[in-house]
Amino acid sequence: MAPGQISFMTNHGKAIPVLTIITILIAIWYACVVWMNAPFERDKAERISKPAPTLSQLIPATMAQERPVLPAPHQVVIEIWKTTGAMVQKGRPFSKRSLIYHSWVTLSATLLGFLIGTALGIMLAVGIVHNRAMDKSVMPWVITSQTIPILAIAPMIIVVLNAVGISGLLPKALISTYLSFFPVVVGMVKGLRSPDAAQLDLMHTYSASRAQTFWKLRWPASMPYLFTSLKIAIAISLVGAIVGELPTGAVAGLGARMLAGSYYGQTIQIWSALITASALAAVLVMIVGFAHTLVLKRMGEEPA
Template identity: 70%
Template sequence: MRSILPILTVVAAIFVLWYAAAVGLNSAWAQDKAKRAGTSLTFSELVADTWSQDKPKLPAPHQVAQEIWKTTGAMVAKGRAFSKRSLIYHSWITFSSTALGFVLGTGLGVALAIGIVYNRTMDMSVMPWVIASQTIPILAIAPMIIVVLNAVGVSGLLPKAMISMYLSFFPVVVGMVKGLRSPAMMQLDQMHTWNASASQTFWKLRLPSSMPYLFTSLKIAMAASLVGAIVGELPTGAVAGLGARLLAGSYYGQTIQIWSALIMAATLAAVLVGLIGMIQRITLKRMGMAQ
C-alpha cells in the first residue's frame, strides 16, 4: 500500500507529459491552419486546438477516452455490442485467438517439459533448440504462416492461434523444466523409500512443486500470446481484431482509432495477466504454498 502514492505520481506525470507532447506535436498543424485562415492564435486557443483535432499526430488522452467510450460503452447502450464498429467485437476476436493459442502453447510446453525432464536424449537434443528458437525473430514468419495455412484451406482462428502458440510455449517449457526439477534430492529419495512409482512421484511430488514456476511462466506466456495474436491479424487484410484496427488506422491516418485500439490491447493484456495472477493466488493458497 505504501506504493500507491508513488505510482499515482508517476501515472499523473505520464498524463501531464502526454498532454504537453500533444500540444508540441500538434501545434504545427494548428499554426498552419491559422495562417491559412489569416489569423494568429493566442496560447489558450492553440492549446484548445491541439487537444481537439480530428487527425492529430498525438491525440490527447480525453480524445482517446471518448473514442473508446463511443466504440464500447455507447455501443452497448445501443444494444450493438458486437457490431463491426465496436471495439468489444474486435477485442473478442483477438481474445479468442489469444486464448486458443495460449491453451495450445501451454499444452505443448508442459508436454515438452515432461519429455525433457524424463528423457535424457530429449533433454540434450531439444532443449538447445527450444532456447535457440527464441533468438529467432519468429514474428517475422507470422504473415507467411497465415498465407500458407490459408492456401491449404485453414483460415480464421487457427492460423493466428498457431503464432500465439509458438510465442507462448517457450516460457512454459523453460519454467516447467525448472519447476519439475525443483524437488530436492532428499524429497525424491523419500519417494523412493516409500516405493513410489514414477507416476506417483510425478503427480504427488514433481507436479505440485512446479506450480509456482508454472504460474510465473503462464503470465509471460499470456502476454506473448496476445502480441502474437495482434501481429497475426496484420496480414489478414485488416478484417477483424485489434491488430486489424491498428493497420486500418495506420492506412487512413486515423490516429485516434490507433490509440484506442492500443489502449484496448493494453487493457486486455492487463486483465488477462491479472486473471492468471488471481488464479495463482487462489491455487497456491489452497495448496498451502502461498508466501
C-alpha cells in the same frame, strides 16, 4: 522471451508512488499533445491568412483535432467509450465498428493459442525432465527457436494457411502457440526439477513409481513456476494474436484496427486499439495471477 518479467501483482504500499508517476506521465502526455499538434494549427491559421493563434486559443485547438499527430488522453477515452459502452447502450455490442467485437476476435485467438501452447509446453517439459536424450537434444533448440524473430513469420503462416483453405482462428492461434510455449517449457523444466534430492530420496524410500513421484512431488512443486510462466505466456500470446491480424488485410481484431488506422491516418483509432489491447493484457495477466494465488492457497502455501 522475457522470463521472470511480470510481477506487478504484488503492490504493497506502492499505490501512492505509482499514482504519482502515472499523473506525471499523463501531464507529460498533455504537454506533448500541445507541442506536437501545434505546428498543424499554426499552418492552418497561416493558410487562411489569419494571425497566428494565441496560446490560449492554441492549447484547446491542439486537443480537439480530428487527426492529431498525438491524440490527447481524453480523446482516446471518448473514442473507446464510443466504440464500447455507447455501442452497448445502443444494443449493438457486436457490430463491426465496436471494439468489443474486435477485442473478442483477438481474445479468442489469444486464448486458443495460449491453451495449445501451455499444453505443448508442459508436455515438452515432462519429456525433457524424464528423458536425458531429449534434455540434451531438444533444450538447445528450444532456446534457439526463440532467437528466431517468430513474429516475422507470422504473416507468412497466415497467408500460406489461408491459401490452402485454413483461415480464421487457427492460424492466429498457432502464432500465439509458438510464442507462448517457450516460457512454459523453460519454467516447467525448472519447476519439475525444483524438488531437492532429499525429497526425491524420500519418494524413493516409499518405493514410489515414477508416475507417483511425478504426481505427488514434481507436479505440485512446479506450480509456482508454472504460473509465473503462464503470466508471461498469456501476455505474449496476445502480442502474437495482434501481429497475426496484420497481414489478413485488416478484417477484424485489434491488430486490424491498428493497421486500418495507420492506412487512413486515424490516429485516435490506433491509440484506442492500443489502449484496449493493453487493458486486455493487464486483465489477462491479472486473471492468471488470481488463479496463481487461488491454487497456492489450496495447496496450503503462502503465495510468493
